[in-house]
Amino acid sequence: MGKDLIPPGSDGGDAIEPVDLKKALEERYLAYALSTIMHRALPDVRDGLKPVHRRIVHTMRLLRLSPDQGFAKCARIVGDVMGKFHPHGDQSIYDALVRLAQPFAMRYPLVDGQGNFGNIDGDNAAAMRYTEARMTEVAVEILSGITEDAVDFRLTYNEEDEEPTVLPGAFPNLLCNGSSGIAVGMATSIPPHNAAEICDAALAIIDTPDVEEDKLLEFVKGPDFPTGGIIVEDQASIREAYATGRGGFRVRARWHKEDQGRGTWNAVVTEIPYGVQKSRLIEKIAELIIARRLPLLEDIRDESAEDIRIVLVPKSRTVEAEILMESVFKLTDLESRFPLNMNVLSRGKVPGVMSLKQVLREWLDHRRDVLLRRSRHRLAEIERRLEILSGYLIAYLNIDEVIRIIREEDEPKQVMMTRFNLTDTQAEAILNMRLRALRKLEEFEIRTEFDKLSEEKAGIEALLASTERQWKTVRWEVAKVRQTFDPEKNPGLGARRTTFADAPTHDLEEVHEALIEREPITVVLSEKGWLRAMKGHLSDYSSLSFKEGDGLKLAFPAQTTDKILLFTTGGKFYTLGADRLPGGRGHGEPVRIMVDMENDQAIVTAFAHDPERKLLVASHLGNGFVVAEKEIIANTRKGKQVVNVKAPDEAQICVPVTGDHVAIVGQNRKLLVFPLAEVPEMGRGKGVRLQRYKDGGVSDIKTFAMEQGLSWQDSAERTFVKSREELAEWIGARASAGRMTPKGFPRTGKFG
Structure with missing residues (x-):
């Protein structure tokens, strides 16, 4: 072996150089991050292009593919881009080229494509050997002046050619066509806008350099997506988004009600939100119909040809179209949010989030x-x-x-x-x-x-x-x-496609109910607090099975669209959706798993919610008040505290209010009747004294109409009714002691 072949600093062994791993990783990862930010993911604020797009457009200029010339094979364009300027995969270059030609992806396409360039269903373009392309007028605008020393050139990766560092950009491409990309530690997302509006805002800045951001929004109303749609974002958040460069826009599909005759109708969607694949959207809605998550919807059909036409068939003609669409918007991509994050390369060097005014400036x-x-x-x-x-x-x-x-x-x-x-x-x-x-x-x-x-x-x-x-x-x-x-001179390209509207303010309750299939159920609660929902309305509860040592506390009919309210001895109301209750197989689930209930509390009663109704609630010591049922709905697992009780007192009674009088019986078997008007209506509190006791507490309460008299059932299920005259000696003022119950009153101390 020749001496010159031996690695330096060794006796013929391996020349190993120790490197600090932390330092090496930091340096290399930083280099990778910078390369991604600068040369791949973020667009330049000046021409709105990333390097790959800039190289594609520049190559097409060199190939003389102007709008008045013939087309060239995309494979030829991609080959030149890859060989001269962009040493990356041909497929990634072709994908970028295809996107520049798609009228549903670009508001103002830079490439005029001939052949199959994919579609809004998400189908891919044909292979590059089959498709052809040339530049559009927009691309020519972006390039105008490039031969007149308008921009700097730099050497390409192999130093054989030169490429522009930025294009002259006579067209405000960044805002008009938008951009999105994910770099390292930062991302960008800019929606497309209307060119005439952007030019108007730019002219306003030239005329008044210190123009207010709000003034610009008189020209730039918001994004203008190539696929149309309706923006339902409120003005305040749109203003905030453009002023800070961060925010988002809620975009909804455009739809109309189509009359089918004989009172029947369909909802027809003609524009879908930007960036949503139509085929995937329809699949998702079909899956939701099968899963019965959209009970108002019968069927969905795709009748699209060149234009989009998605037909939604309602379950019945009585369904309200707006509620149906709200339920679909809530669960599907027919409403989507397009984020705004104007993170761009300022002067081609410094990444940063800019406001609308800064970008135009x-x-x-x-x-x-x-x-x-x-x-x-x-x-x-x-x-x-x-x-x-x-x-x-x-x-x-x-x-x-x-x-x-x-x-x-x-x-x-x-x-x-x-x-x-x-x-x-x-x-x-x-x-x-x-x-x-x-x-x-x-x-x-x-x-x-x-x-x-x-x-x-x-x-x-x-x-x-x-x-x-x-x-x-x-x-x-x-x-x-x-x-x-100009929208008037060139309506095909210039007219605004996305419009603005306020989102219909439908009651969330209605929409929520619309998402649940209405079915009859029977809610069953055991003595030990196990809850379940049996299908159908049961007439006989004797066949219900329970765990050993447990039995039926109460059962009542309801619908899956109902809310079930639980009232506990701690004076709290809990709300559960009837559609979320465990099924009737087995013994159900303990209530304590579903809501955050204190261990020392028990359930007093449960019932289906009726927002029109009022309830009379009372504690063991005889304090109570009337509360409207719509006031006691709890939105969280923690429930809503309504009756304030301190131990040893606890909440004990919750009865619906009917009629105009209250009958109350104590454990001392004393009965008192007084007008309902004497009981105040409150949202929360301890209430007022209903009956006075020396010891013990309340046994039962009933509200009734004096005209029909006070009725009760005894143990033999005989019904007794006492008229005003017969009740004369028991009628008194609220908070008095009352008198011993009349003959025939049940020994249980309950009205039955």
């Missing part, structure tokens, strides 16, 4: 830079031409002498330069002149061109000297773009 500054660079480039061209023209003029005036020098002298260039005081460039131009040009070389023509260029030169110099003129020119350029995308 940077774009306008870039447009001014491009204008200045193009003007200087043109100025240099004019100066070169003027120099040559003045040389031609001298040659024309001395044409015979010039011809003689060229014919006779060995070094005609030097002689001419000395003889006529010409510059090297002028002499070279005269020598390079074709003979046939001698005929055309007329003084008048030369002078005309000279004067014309001198005038243009003066104009450019004046422009470069005046900031005011520069902004005037930028304004004229932006106004020209606005004219191209």
Whole structure:
């Protein structure tokens, strides 16, 4: 083995260099992160493009694929992009190219595609060997001026070619076409907007540089998605989103009610939210119908051709269309939220979240830079031409002498330069002149061109000297773009597709009920607090089975759409959805698993919620009040404290209020009847004393209409009714002791 082949610093062994792992990881991960942020995921604020898109557009320009030329195979374009500028996978380049051509993905496509470029159902484009493409007018706008030193170029990855670091961007592409990407530790998400609106906002900034953000929102109402839809976000959050660069927009599908005759109807969806795959959306809705999560919906059909047409068939004609659609919006992607996170590369270098005004400001500054660079480039061209023209003029005036020098002298260039005081460039131009040009070389023509260029030169110099003129020119350029995308002159491309509306404020209860299939059930609660829901309305409860040592406490009929209320000895009400109750197989589940109930409390009663009803609640010591049932709904597992009780007192009675009088019986078997009006209605509290006891507490309470009399059942299930006259001695004031119960009153002390 030759000595020069042995690795350094070893005796022929392995040259191992120790590296600090933490430091190495930090350095390498940071390098990867920066590369992802700068060269892959975030768009440049100036032209709104990521490197791959910029390279595709630049390559198409080099291939001369302008809108008035023919198409070229996408494989050719992708090959050139990959070979010259973008050393990554051909499929990723082709995917980026396809997206630039999809009218449902791009509000203003940069590529005009021929062939199968995929569809809104999420089907892929055909292979690149089958499809063809060329640039659109929008892409030409973005490139305009690139040959006039408008932007910087840098060497490509293999240093064989040059590529633009940014495009001139006469079209406000970042906001008009939007962008999304995930980098390392940051992401971007910008929805598409309407070009005419963006240009109007830009013009407002040129006219009034310190214009308020709110003023800009008079022009930019919100995103304008290629797929249309309706934005139902409120104005305040839209304003907040554009002012901070972060937020989101709720987008709903556009639908209408289509009459089918004989009172039947269908809901027809014609536009779906941006970025939603139609086929996946329909699959999801079909799955929900099968799972019975959308009980108001019978069927869904996709009748789309070129345009979208999704037909939703309701279960019955009595279903309210708005409620049906609210239930579908709630559970499916027919309503989706598009996030706004304007995280972009400022000046192509610094990533940061910008507001609407900052983004437009940077774009306008870039447009001014491009204008200045193009003007200087043109100025240099004019100066070169003027120099040559003045040389031609001298040659024309001395044409015979010039011809003689060229014919006779060995070094005609030097002689001419000395003889006529010409510059090297002028002499070279005269020598390079074709003979046939001698005929055309007329003084008048030369002078005309000279004067014309001198005038243009003066104009450019004046422009470069005046900031005011520069902004005037930028304004004229932006106004020209606005004219191209004017909604009135070019409605196909320019008219706004996404509209705005307030989300219908339907009662959440109605929507929630609409999501549950209405079925009859029987709610069963055992003595030990086990709860279940049996299917159907049971008439005989004797067949119900319970765990050993447990038995039936109460059972009552309900519907799956009902709310079930539980009242405990601690004075709390808990709310459970009847559709969420465990099924009738087995013994159900303990209530304590479903709600956060204290261990020392027990359930007093349970019943189906009726929002129109009022309840009379009372504690063992005889304090009580009336509460409206709609006030006691609890939205959390913790329940709602309604009756305030302190141990040893506890809540004991909860009865629905009917009629105009209250009958109360104590454990001392004393009965008191008094007007219901004497009991206050409250939302929460201890209540007022209903009956006075020396010891013991309340046994039972009943509310009744005095006209019909007070009734009760004894143990033999005989019914007793006492009229006002018969109750005379028991009628008294609230909080008095009452008198011993009349003959025939049940020994249990309950009204039965």
